[in-house]
Amino acid sequence: MTDKQSIYVVTADTLQGKWGTQIELFLVTDNKEKAEKKAKVLSDNRYFPEVTEVQLNSNTAKYLGGYVE
Numbered sequence: 434m435t436d437k438q439s440i441y442v443v444t445a446d447t448l449q450g451k452w453g454t455q456i457e458l459f460l461v462t463d464n465k466e467k468a469e470k471k472a473k474v475l476s477d478n479r480y481f482p483e484v485t486e487v488q489l490n491s492n493t494a495k496y497l498g499g500y501v502e
Contacts, residue, residue, distance in 0.1 A: 441468035
């Protein structure tokens, strides 16, 4: 395993209402196909999933989502 291994983070907006967001973490994996399958299941459940690729053991700043008024 190298220091630059990719991992995939699956999050989704699970709020079903009209206003705001509710971001939840569903999966962290090193398998892109597994992450995409999980995102498909979430999408089928009317959530709004996102698969984000990050590098293991690296400083990373990623916006995961949210809503501010």
